[in-house]
Amino acid sequence: MNGAQALLQALVEGGLETCFANPGTSEMQLVYEIGRTNDIRSVLCLQENTVTGAADGYARMAGKPALTLLHVGSGFANGIANLQNAARANSSMVNVVGANATYHQRNFPEHEFIHGKIVDLARTVSHWAQEAKSASDLAVLGALAARDARSANGKICTVIAPTDCHWDPAIAPPAPAEPIPGIRVSAESIRQIAALLTNGKKTGIMLGSRALHGEGLEWAGRIAAKTGADLMGETFPSRLARGEGRPPVPLVPYFAEMALKFFEPYEQLILVGAQLPVVTFAYQNRPVIKVPQNCQVIVLATTEHDILGALADLARSTGAVSQPTFRQARSKTAPPTGPLTDDAIGQSVAMLLPENAILVDEGCTMGAAIFQRTQQARAHDYLYGVCGGAIGGGLPLSLGAAVACPNRQVVTLQADGSGMYSVQALWSLAKEHADVVIILLKNDHYAILEIELARVRDGDINEKMQSMMTLQNPTLDWVKIAEGHGMSASRATTAEQFHQHLERALAEKGPHLIEAQVVQNIQPMIDLVRKTK
Secondary structure: OEHHHHHHHHHHHOOOOEEEEEOOHHHHHHHHHHHOOOOOEEEEOOOHHHHHHHHHHHHHHHOOOEEEEEOHHHHHHHOHHHHHHHHHOOOOEEEEEEEOOOOOHHHOOOOOOOOOOHHHHHOOOOOEEEEOOOHHHHHHHHHHHHHHHOOOOOOEEEEEEEHHHHHOEOOOOOOOOOOOOOEOOOHHHHHHHHHHOOOOOOEEEEEOHHHHOHHHHHHHHHHHHHHOOEEEEOOOOOOEEEOOOOOOOOEOOOOHHHHHHHHOOOOEEEEEOOOOOEOOOOOOOOOOEOOOOOOEEEEEEOOOEOHHHHHHHHHHHHOOOOOOOOOOOOOOOOOOOOEOOHHHHHHHHHHHOOOOEEEEEEOHHHHHHHHHHHOOOOOEEEEEOOOOOOOOOHHHHHHHHHHHOOOOOEEEEEEHHHHHHHOOHHHHHHHOOOOEEEEEEEOOEOHHHHHHHHHHOOOOOOHHHHHOOEOOOOOOOHHHHHHHOOOEEEEEOEHHHHHHHHHHHHHOOOOEEEEEEOOOOOHHHHHHHHHOO
16 A cells, blocks of 8 residues: 555544545645545635634534544644634644645755745644655654544544655555543542542532533533532633533633632632633733632642543532532523614524524624523533634634534534635535534624723724724625525524524524624623723
């Protein structure tokens, strides 16, 4: 066999079944070999940031890595933003990046970086990255990547594959290896934290990673019910099981002003698969840690640990194994009427969201109100679109989630400005006939930046400042944009229209975009940040 065949055999035997691809010349041997096998499904994407974002969404919902196929260093660079999101979401992924032949790189052709190599760039957003030196080495790296990507709670592994390593003869890849398990939390640590949960102090249990869904959330709910602690989730959850019948988990607020108020009552905070809550950006004369100094922070498990095992052990130590937990009830309200606000959209989504749906959120400033409303919807999984802060994740994430779970409805909350960062995903959604309804939240502004500008300005916003935040003159026509990518679309300007459009879109199979022209009031948030400046 050649190197490309050996690599694909290693990846397939390692459990990879799906490839999101935007290939170029340096990957043609791999394209040929993928085309000759039925073992890997291929999904074409029109830009690399769609490739990596889709692989992220696939991993979050499938619980296993996808393969990405990227073209040389510049192609990999195009996908870095959503690789940053995937890395902070602890998603698993195997990237294969083509490169010039080993003997040609020294001749400095156009695709070579001016300084450094592709592998140097890859290491900034990968848990490990290696460049193959031969065809047989490529197969070994493929086997290692398949193993390590499935290890602990998810890893991103990147293999740089020079073209001569594709076509040269290779030996068969090594036998697939079992993933490396997460580190077991010690019995002494479990005992210490169990004791903290019974000391009478006001305690929060902050969940992240695998503690936010499935078995992890069930254990956490029982522990909280038994000990009286409060559950909470990290601000940007990769995957959160919520809605009717699930233990309710409020998220730590994004804005520091709201987060400090949120944490005020707590004397102890236990982290389970979550990092210490800090502000995303530092502000002049403002704290960077969201937790007050008088609140003790204790780590039960990081993402390098066996999170599910730690929660199960803690449940046994606290006597919570059989403890009933509080479960979210479903709200029943009438359809909204009047102006189309973010709250009205949340009300409709909460009413109409199907059982076991997947709700993808890149709603930016409008996402918070919709999140609050949908807590009482039917049971569903919630995926935050930009866990690493790199906007443009919502549409690709939806594609990956739909490919991973073809029998589940995906509903996407997509802000208009950030939607343009990865608009090419619409074409792939249409090509794959993905069952995705996109709610395009159109306010014609980068509203989050208006809030942030309020922190630094003294007087009123002027026309020049406003010009850097408005999406008007010309405004974006998302109905035409969607139709131009092969997707059906509609427009809603009132709450009644939106409810009707959403009900109709959910009743039909395949992708549909609803442009929701939202009336939004961000003045209360501007007043808050101005008051605390």
